[in-house]
Amino acid sequence: MFEEKGSELPDFLVAVYRHFELQYPKFHKMDYLSKLGWLANEILLQDVFDKEKYKPEDIGIVLSNANSSLDTDIKYYETTKTIASPAQFVYTLPNIVIGEISIRHHFKGENAFFIAEAFDAGFMEQYIGNLINNNILQCCICGWVDVLDKNYNATLFLIEKDKSANSVNFTKENLTKIYQLQNG
Amino acid sequence: MDKLMSDLKTQIIAQLNLQDTKPEDIGDDQPLFVEGLGLDSIDALELIVLLQQQYKIKLSNAEDGPKVFKTVRTMAEYITAHQPQNA
Amino acid sequence: MLNSSEPVFVAGTGIISAIGNRVAECLDALENGRAGMGQMHYLQSAHSKRLPVAEVKLSNEELAQLAGLPNIKSRTALLSLVAATEALAAAGIENIKDLRTGFISATSVGGMDKTENFFTGFLSDNSKGKLRDVINHECGSVTELVADALGIKDYITTISTACSSSANAIFLGARLIRNNIVDVVVAGGTDSMARFTLNGFNTLMIVDEQFCQPFDENRRGLNLGEGAGYVVLVSDKVAATLKNKPAIILSGYCNANDAYHQTASSPDGIGSFLAMSGALQKAGLKPEDIDYINLHGTGTQNNDIAEGTAIKRLFDPHYPKMSSTKTFTGHTLGASGGIEAVFSVLALQHGIIFPNLRLQTPMVDLPFVPERALVKNVKVKHVLSNSFGFGGNCSSLIFSKVES
Numbered sequence: 257m258f259e260e261k262g263s264e265l266p267d268f269l270v271a272v273y274r275h276f277e278l279q280y281p282k283f284h285k286m287d288y289l290s291k292l293g294w295l296a297n298e299i300l301l302q303d304v305f306d307k308e309k310y311k312p313e314d315i316g317i318v319l320s321n322a323n324s325s326l327d328t329d330i331k332y333y334e335t336t337k338t339i340a341s342p343a344q345f346v347y348t349l350p351n352i353v354i355g356e357i358s359i360r361h362h363f364k365g366e367n368a369f370f371i372a373e374a375f376d377a378g379f380m381e382q383y384i385g386n387l388i389n390n391n392i393l394q395c396c397i398c399g400w401v402d403v404l405d406k407n408y409n410a411t412l413f414l415i416e417k418d419k420s421a422n423s424v425n426f427t428k429e430n431l432t433k434i435y436q437l438q439n440g
Numbered sequence: 441m442d443k444l445m446s447d448l449k450t451q452i453i454a455q456l457n458l459q460d461t462k463p464e465d466i467g468d469d470q471p472l473f474v475e476g477l478g479l480d481s482i483d484a485l486e487l488i489v490l491l492q493q494q495y496k497i498k499l500s501n502a503e504d505g506p507k508v509f510k511t512v513r514t515m516a517e518y519i520t521a522h523q524p525q526n527a
Numbered sequence: 528m529l530n531s532s533e534p535v536f537v538a539g540t541g542i543i544s545a546i547g548n549r550v551a552e553c554l555d556a557l558e559n560g561r562a563g564m565g566q567m568h569y570l571q572s573a574h575s576k577r578l579p580v581a582e583v584k585l586s587n588e589e590l591a592q593l594a595g596l597p598n599i600k601s602r603t604a605l606l607s608l609v610a611a612t613e614a615l616a617a618a619g620i621e622n623i624k625d626l627r628t629g630f631i632s633a634t635s636v637g638g639m640d641k642t643e644n645f646f647t648g649f650l651s652d653n654s655k656g657k658l659r660d661v662i663n664h665e666c667g668s669v670t671e672l673v674a675d676a677l678g679i680k681d682y683i684t685t686i687s688t689a690c691s692s693s694a695n696a697i698f699l700g701a702r703l704i705r706n707n708i709v710d711v712v713v714a715g716g717t718d719s720m721a722r723f724t725l726n727g728f729n730t731l732m733i734v735d736e737q738f739c740q741p742f743d744e745n746r747r748g749l750n751l752g753e754g755a756g757y758v759v760l761v762s763d764k765v766a767a768t769l770k771n772k773p774a775i776i777l778s779g780y781c782n783a784n785d786a787y788h789q790t791a792s793s794p795d796g797i798g799s800f801l802a803m804s805g806a807l808q809k810a811g812l813k814p815e816d817i818d819y820i821n822l823h824g825t826g827t828q829n830n831d832i833a834e835g836t837a838i839k840r841l842f843d844p845h846y847p848k849m850s851s852t853k854t855f856t857g858h859t860l861g862a863s864g865g866i867e868a869v870f871s872v873l874a875l876q877h878g879i880i881f882p883n884l885r886l887q888t889p890m891v892d893l894p895f896v897p898e899r900a901l902v903k904n905v906k907v908k909h910v911l912s913n914s915f916g917f918g919g920n921c922s923s924l925i926f927s928k929v930e931s
Contacts, residue, residue, distance in 0.1 A: 281478070284459040313783055313801055324666060324687060329723070333646075337491055338729040342485035343456075346789045346917070348727060349635065355918035358786040363653045364801055367784040367920060368695055369687055371667050379684075386702055481791050481829075485732060 265408055269295065276302070280360065287328040287347035288408070290356045293319065293401035296410035297357045300397065304422075305414060307361060314394040316365030317354045318384055320372050321402035324350045352400055365393050375400045375411070379433035384415055385426070400435070411438045444516045452512070455490045456483050468513045473506070484509055496520045533761045535701040536766040536773040537619030537758050537926065538711075540869040541610040544754030544856045545581035549592065549613055554873055557881045558901060562855050564738050564750050570720045571644075578734055581752030581857030582720055584900065596676055600660060601638040602753075604669045606862075607717035608676050610755035614713060615677065618759040619770065619909040624912030626710040626765065629682035629868050630674040631700050632757075633692030633716030635861035637666035640721045655923060669717070680735030689916030690823075691782070692716050694760050694866030694924050697758060698780035704709055704762045714867025724860060725751050739826035739858075742835065742850040742897050749825040752857025758872065778909070779812065779925035781805025791829050795835030798921035799823075801909060806923040815845040816909050817925075819880050821867045822897065823913040824851025825858050834913065835893040846895040847911075848902060854884035864914035864922065871910040872924045879903050 269291045273283055278298060286294060299308075307315065325348050332344040346352065351369040358367065366387060369377070380398050387393040399412035413428050413434070424430045449463035452472075456479065460508065470476045473484070484505045493498045497519060508518045542549070545563025546556035556563070567575040569582050583590070583606060585809050588831050590605040591597045594612070599605055606723050611630070620626065641660040648655035658689030663669060669683040674683045682703060686696045693716030718724075728751060735748035758777075783805060785798025792798065807814060823834055838849075853859075859866055872879060883897035908928050915921045 278695050279460075281458065281460045284457040289795050302711050308553065312786070313805070317784070332727070336726055340490050340726060342482050342487065342730050342732075344481055344715070345727040345730045348723075349687070349689045349917050351916070351918035351920055352789050353786065354920070355786075357783040358919055359788070361573055362786050364784050367688070367918075368782070369701075369918075371665070371685055371687055373667075382706075382708070383699075387767075480600070480788060482731075485730070488732075 265403070265406065268353035279321045285343065287344070289325060289327060289348060289350065289401060289403045290353040292403055292408055292410045294356050294360065296401065296412045297397060297412055300412045300414055310394050311362040313360050314365055316387060316392060316393040317357060317363060317367045318380065318398045319354060319401055320327060320370040320375065321350060321400055322371070322373055323402055323404040324371050325352070327403045357397070368436045375435055377428045378436065382430060383427065388415065388417055407430040409439065411435055441516055444519065445512050448512050448515055451490055452487070453493055455486050466512060469511050472509055472511060473503050490517070491519070498526055528828045533705050534763050534776045534929070535704050536761050536763070537775040537777060537872055538620065538761045538766065538773045539614045539616070539759035539891070540757070540872055541612065541614030541617065542754065542756045542866055542869045543583055543606050543754055544608045544756070544859065544866055545583055546855050548583070548585065548609065550869065550873070557852065557855060557870070558879070560882060560884060560901070562738065562884055563752065564857055568615060570722065570725070571721050572725060574725065574729065575750040577736055578725065578848065579738060579750055580720060580725070581750055583753055593608070594749035599672055599828065600641050601635050601663050601669055602719035603634055603717050604636060604663065604672045606719055606755040607632060607669065607673045610679070610715070610717070611673060611677055611713050611757045614757040614759045617867065620711060620761070620765065623711060627681045628679050629700065629703055629709040629712040630670065630679040631684055631686065631712060631714040632670040632673065633686045633696040633861045633865065634666045634669055634718055635687060635689055635692060636718045636721045636724060636849065637669050639723055640719045643722050660801065663878065677713070679713065688920040689918055690858070690860050690863055691914040691920045691922040692861040693756065693868070694912070694914035694922035695782060696762070697777065697868055697924060698782070698835060698922070700760045701777050701780060704760060712760045712763050713757050714760060715755065716862045717755035718753055718859055718861040720751065720753040733827045735826060738885060740885045741824035741826040741854055742831050742883060742890055743886050744824045744890050746828065746831060748827050750857040751851070752853070752859040754866055755868045756855060756860045756861050756862055758868050767807035774929055775875055776927050776929055777924060778927040779806035779810025780923070781809055782904040782920065782922045785919035785921055787919055792833035792915060793876065794833060794836065796833035798919055799834050799837035799913065799915055800840055802921040802923040803913065805914065806911065806925050810925045810927065812909060812925065814842045817847045817911050818907045819874050819910045820847055820849040821910060822849055822851040823872050823915045824853055824883070826853065830915065831890065832892065834915065835890060838895070839893060843894065848880045849895070849897040850881050850883035851897065852881050864912070867912050867914070868924060868926070871912045874907050874910050875926055875928045878905050878907050880905060
């Protein structure tokens with residue numbers, strides 16, 4: 257059951273893209289990690305986010321995962337047996353997904369990709385809290401985007417300085433609660 | 441030449457994952473890069489791979505890319521001029 | 528508790544690179560114009576005759592001996608341990624056991640150098656190969672091996688943002704100190720040569736078959752290098768307890784996203800511009816205060832024009848002296864920000880500017896020319912170090928000399 261579900265990742269990604277009627281030809285060129293993170297971000301920002309409120313350099317992205325870009329590293333390695341694929345090689349770094357999201361929305365703020373065994377809510381609170389409290393960013397997209405073979409998971413959070421109607425406080429406890437809710 | 445250009449359009453779409461583009465959307469003389477089909481530098485490298493895989497033509501100098509890959513027609517002309525049997 | 532203006536001092540530095548196994552050896556090579564590129568000697572590659580690289584001139588066995596750890600196999604970890612050990616020794620923090628200490632190490636290769644060798648045999652026969660060679664594949668695993676060997680336990684993390692990784696590690700370290708989370712941080716990065724990265728850059732057709740010529744009109748690409756570089760950052764309070772009170776601070780830092788392309792820089796270098804101007808703002812400096820820019824300067828067509836254009840926009844008409852020390856070390860990827868941070872500190876300590884080797888024809892589109900020869904006995908008070916990575920990740924650091 258779980259395997260079946262997982263084996264559909266490429267179809268799942270295209271289905272989400274179609275379902276939300278997204279129009280972005282470059283989507284089809286991305287690797288799975290970028291597609292997954294990019295889609296999750298589109299859904300995250302849909303309806304609730306007004307980027308006009310911010311300067312491009314005030315919007316940052318901090319992501320993490322356990323498997324870096326290993327899924328694409330393996331696929332690139334396969335292509336080197338015949339003719340190595342430049343389009344695959346450009347995705348053999350985890351932070352390219354941040355680049356793809358930034359290109360889409362012209363976000364130019366601070367960005368970093370951390371590799372950890374599991375989602376570390378305490379670290380996110382500390383790190384992004386610092387960026388926001390010190391006025392380095394006014395707004396930050398953060399979370400977990402991981403793909404390896406049949407397993408995948410994207411859980412993103414939108415952190416803004418100003419409280420909005422449906423927002424909850426940016427604390428380790430709330431991040432953990434939401435993350436666990438999303439991931440059973 | 442027309443057959444070659446039509447083949448090329450299908451191959452370009454497959455090689456570059458241009459899922460939202462159909463062969464008939466690409467004009468013979470339409471610029472492939474930037475203002476035309478919106479291809480970028482990585483796509484240029486993928487086109488070099490395409491030439492190598494499909495036509496056994498090796499473009500060793502990436503600087504020649506912009507000339508060769510200007511349009512589908514310039515690509516077809518280059519292939520015709522450099523096909524191994526013509527050499 | 529939080530003091531965002533508290534100075535963060537550089538108490539020690541450590542390097543291993545193609546031009547030397549210690550800081551002193553690297554300085555000697557920089558002063559005497561000795562580049563580290565040459566024919567491939569340690570990496571096994573189909574390109575060994577064609578592509579020059581800047582390798583550390585020691586085998587894995589010799590490195591393990593130098594590091595005092597015969598059981599560590601990954602070259603990335605060995606390079607890291609050698610440089611981090613030197614940095615800690617130079618800092619000479621006697622009561623380090625009583626202080627909260629962090630280790631922030633950047634890498635893009637991780638333990639992949641070993642995995643590659645494992646793969647070759649394993650693919651042809653899955654009973655071949657030792658699994659012990661792949662258990663440290665993951666980047667964070669390399670950091671943990673080295674942290675264990677250094678005895679650092681309080682805060683350990685790995686940053687992976689391609690070629691800007693080390694610069695980001697260093698400024699994360701500064702923030703941890705300013706936020707009173709740690710007292711001492713060893714921050715920088717490490718990358719060993721690997722077939723994966725060499726083949727990858729070769730796939731992108733940006734590897735030079737000759738010795739690279741950054742900021743030359745006729746530049747052809749980069750030479751891949753390897754190494755590790757770390758700085759030991761300490762709080763004001765710790766600095767005051769040291770016998771040799773440090774005289775260099777990390778005064779500014781900034782990261783921005785170019786938001787243009789997965790691997791290429793935007794032609795106008797908007798990300799580089801934002802990173803450099805943000806770092807100046809953080810340091811409270813004006814462009815004309817900068818005495819030297821240690822360029823990212825990879826030698827690719829794209830980087831040098833983007834970086835140069837951003838410098839022109841920010842600095843014109845007051846151009847500081849500039850050079851790319853990748854003309855000595857090659858491009859050491861995830862380690863480059865760490866190695867170049869140490870070079871920036873050396874420029875401040877010794878009042879010297881390193882040459883941009885092999886510069887023949889200056890770029891026609893830029894109104895400035897990097898230094899071609901060593902400049903000695905010059906006032907160097909503020910140094911800007913650039914590191915720009917794939918994913919549009921652009922970082923700049925500023926190191927400054929404080930009056931004692």
